Amino acid sequence: MSRPRVLFAGLFHETHTFLEGTTPLADFQVLCGCDLLRCTGDSSPLGGALASAKSFGWEIVPTVDFRASPSATVEDEVIESFWQELAARIPSQVDAVYLVLHGAMVSQSSLDVEGEILSRLRQRVGDVPIFGVFDLHANFTQRMADLANCLVAYRENPHTDGRAMAVLAAELLQRALTTQQVPRMFWHHPPIMWPPTGTATALPPMHVLEMLARQLEVESPAFWVVNVVAGFSFADTPDTGVSFAIATTDEESDPHGALQRLAALAHATRAAGNVTDAPVAEVLAKLDPLPSGLTVLVEPSDNIGGGAPGDGTSLLRALVERAIPNAAIAINDPAAVQRLSALAPGARINLPIGGKGSRIDAGPLDLEVELLHTGDGCFELEDKQSHLASMAGDCFDMGLCAVVRHAGRLTILLTSRKTPPFDLGQWRSQGIDPAQFSVIVVKAAVAHGRAYDPIATRMLWVDTPGPCTSNLRSLPYRHVRRPIFPLD
Ligand SMILES: [Zn+2]
Known part of the structure; x- marks a missing residue:
């Protein structure tokens, strides 16, 4: 492949479904088309991903970036507007997709907005690698795992590594584009939720889970990334809570066993995450x-x-x-x-x-x-x-x-x-x-x-x-x- 053409899009909202009212389109900061490129090199995850894309020599197809601060359930109009702006900018052929997501977005009619967008996107772009970065406070879903190839979660809370993880996800996509190897994702959601106060990565349970995740990456070279997803307990959805997601190119590498080890550790340390003030x-x-x-x-x-x-x-x-x-x-x-x-x-x-x-x-x-x-x-x-x-x-x-x-x-x-x-x-x-x-x-x-x-x-x-x-x-x-x- 001479110069891979990579489509970029961003959708970032942590939805608190117990808040009154709704979040309208006017609350979102919206960038369309070439305006996205203004973020190149800035401190945001999108800025990091775009800087990496430039250094790899990708042909960037900038589409749309919607961001808002955490707030109430998002109005359907936002999702439809996002999709229209994105769909209108999908070229007839792309080599890959890079997404900047939060992962805990809920709209009036969808409890899994990211899964819904991935599904529409997959139908349009076909079987190309879909990579990206997301916040560890996501409520990850089976649909997200099935439709994306490799999404990388932040590893630190407070999130000091949002940009660094966006860069890592871009590096992994570059690896896929140069080796023609494309991973798929495996996911497991044990029945556990923690309040945000219980999800600091300097303390258990997140600290020990992160350590195990890094160890699993070392033990199994086929694992491209092992994600510890803390979840966002203020978004009331069927998949709310702690989960784990692994991207691997080799199912023989036993991602299910690794997911079970992480789930068992989460179970053993669950009480430490249930912080009370x-x-x-x-x-x-x-x-x-x-x-x-x-x-x-x-x-x-x-x-x-x-x-x-x-x-x-x-x-x-x-x-x-x-x-x-x-x-x-x-x-x-x-x-x-x-x-x-x-x-x-x-x-x-x-x-x-x-x-x-x-x-x-x-x-x-x-x-x-x-x-x-x-x-x-x-x-x-x-x-x-x-x-x-x-x-x-x-x-x-x-x-x-x-x-x-x-x-x-x-x-x-x-x-x-x-x-x-x-x-x-x-x-x-x-x-x-x-x-x-x-x-x-x-x-x-x-x-x-x-x-x-x-x-x-x-x-x-x-x-x-x-x-x-x-x-x-x-x-x-x-x-x-x-x-x-x-x-x-
Ligand atoms: Zn977060």
Whole structure:
């Protein structure tokens, strides 16, 4: 083959099906045709894959890239629009396909959007290699395994390796194109689910499963990749949960046996993944007297990276009620920012803050605040290998922002766009040094660690009411295949 023609497409959404409402097309960042090439070399997985394609000398067929932050069930119009834009750009002949996926996308009428798109794509392109990269929080399915040849999962959570795994998937595709060997995928889904808080790869169970996966790759050279897929327990689908997927060119290499070994280890370590968090009163008791250094209060139930609104008021209320000194919190509240944008710094007003995005929350908290400043919330990421970079590339736009202070002791960063707390540029771009605080609240589960570990003296996880709760038994599952741990 002289110069392989490779079709590129991206579809990235982690769908939280327990959130109210739907996610419309307007919430997606859409790139079509040659605009995709603008990402070449940036920090995103697509940027890495395109840079690799260039270095291998592939003829790139850029089609379409749809991305949005985690949020509610996706409207069918998004899927149809994506498919129309993609289908219109499929040439009469391609040599391979490269996909950048999340893997936990749910639409109004499909519980397995990636499987559906793969099925339509396979019908159009025929029997060519379909490779790609996906987030380890995917809910992988049999259909995805049957229709793709080699999809590579991230191996780290926080996702510091999204781009690196995209590059690995491109290298494996190059291997297929040069050797004419094409793997197929084998998949197994043991009956286990873990909340996102239980899926950090530095800790068991993910840590030991990752180690076994790498060992299996060494033991069986026919395995092109062994994926540990943690799953996304807030997307209610029949295949939600932990699973394993192996791409191999040789069925004699016993992928089924390897999948069974991984499943047995997941079963043996399942309890460690079912993390539960401590109640607010118990955690805040540890702040009296206030310990030295920075205490990071982690609120997984309002995890922005998992699709929560990022405006929950439980910990905001607790900080106010207990008069915790030198504290800070970021709240997404475009309405509050709008009201403040008409005022001059130094103005004092009574402002209802947060509590608008989830019925589970107690609602807005009225606070008297002093406006410190308002400003543009676009910032360049300080950490280009972060979880946020895997989602957004080099820059993130928080929308118009306002910084206010309550009672001289609580600093509140109000944003107009939900901003996962995965990069300290969020604070520093607003003239605030997060390390100077005694207490800071982050609305995250695991992925904030890379940004906050270096400045935190201690990190305390708190259980508050919210849609991304670690307590999976409190969620009204309808589609998950039963029995499954920890529900049954
Ligand atoms: Zn993820």
